[in-house]
């Protein structure tokens with residue numbers, strides 16, 4: 001389902017006076033406010049096709065009802081999110097969970113919803129019913145070349161699927177690794193993985209990027225073959241100029257300084273994109289900004305500083321994606337919350353007084369440096385983000401509107417209480 005335009009207009013009409021007052025107050029304190037609006041309007045965050053249904057843990061899964069039954073339903077859900085916040089104008093597809101049966105139909109649907117196809121994601125962390133060899137002991141790293149070849153062929157197939165849709169990047173995340181000491185020869189696992197990635201890289205179209213995602217642990221609990229940003233950087237450096245490191249916020253060891261990692265990767269021209277989420281203990285896949293909003297801000301602070309230093313376009317030069325799982329909340333509400341948190345961190349990074357920070361750094365005025373960053377982080381930018389949303393045709397209060405027009409109830413009516421999102 002989609003929301004009617006008059007419903008958005010009516011909602012905004014009811015809230016516009018309050019919003020205008022808040023934004024005027026913000027503008028009085030932040031004279032550059034108007035100049036930031038377009039940057040916020042342009043900034044789009046891709047929604048992964050796997051995040052629209054209820055996720056689960058290894059203990060169980062509790063469906064929320066009205067989940068998308070197929071790719072078209074998933075796209076409709078993202079179209080609805082994009083109507084509400086005008087910042088979710090892209091979809092990141094997972095193959096084979098979301099193979100389009102009719103490419104033209106899917107492309108037309110995307111165009112009608114104003115959605116672009118972001119990175120396509122391959123899957124060699126599960127066995128599919130019809131595949132010849134198992135990924136139980138890895139895919140691109142596997143000791144058996146037949147298994148590696150199968151995983152390479154799958155990735156090349158994913159590139160072809162993405163090409164047909166107009167996607168421009170492939171994300172490779174590997175579950176490869178080992179669970180016990182001695183299981184794996186680390187050097188051979190690295191070399192096999194690199195050789196496999198090279199074959200996939202060779203199949204990339206000229207204007208494509210390849211993202212190599214890293215993860216410290218899980219599902220293997222002793223070693224991961226692309227375990228951290230250093231290992232990813234090694235692979236992508238050896239692969240070539242179209243290969244980049246992808247940072248998933250949940251894939252680090254506890255307390256890792258992610259903002260510093262981001263800064264160095266950007267400096268080296270090897271940061272490709274992001275998977276946003278939040279966590280307290282591990283790869284919890286919680287709503288972005290739900291646990292560590294200051295960290296999210298510090299990451300955006302480095303992104304804005306580093307991208308500006310390299311004359312990069314904030315909206316288009318990196319891949320911005322959410323990678324989360326929704327176990328207890330309505331996935332659509334959760335995604336609205338994530339996008340809002342990301343937009344707020346970005347907005348706060350845009351208002352950091354960079355000249356003053358640079359000057360304070362030069363004279364080692366540590367307290368002032370901290371003051372400058374915290375000043376930005378403690379600024380309430382909600383009215384700025386809402387103003388950008390309003391300017392782009394979205395709703396002032398997306399979750400409020402989502403609830404008042406009873407989206408979930410209507411989706412349950414349309415799709416049933418027991419529908420299960422494909423892939424989950």
Ligand SMILES: [Mn+2]
Nearest residue numbers: 213248275323
């Ligand atoms: Mn990820």
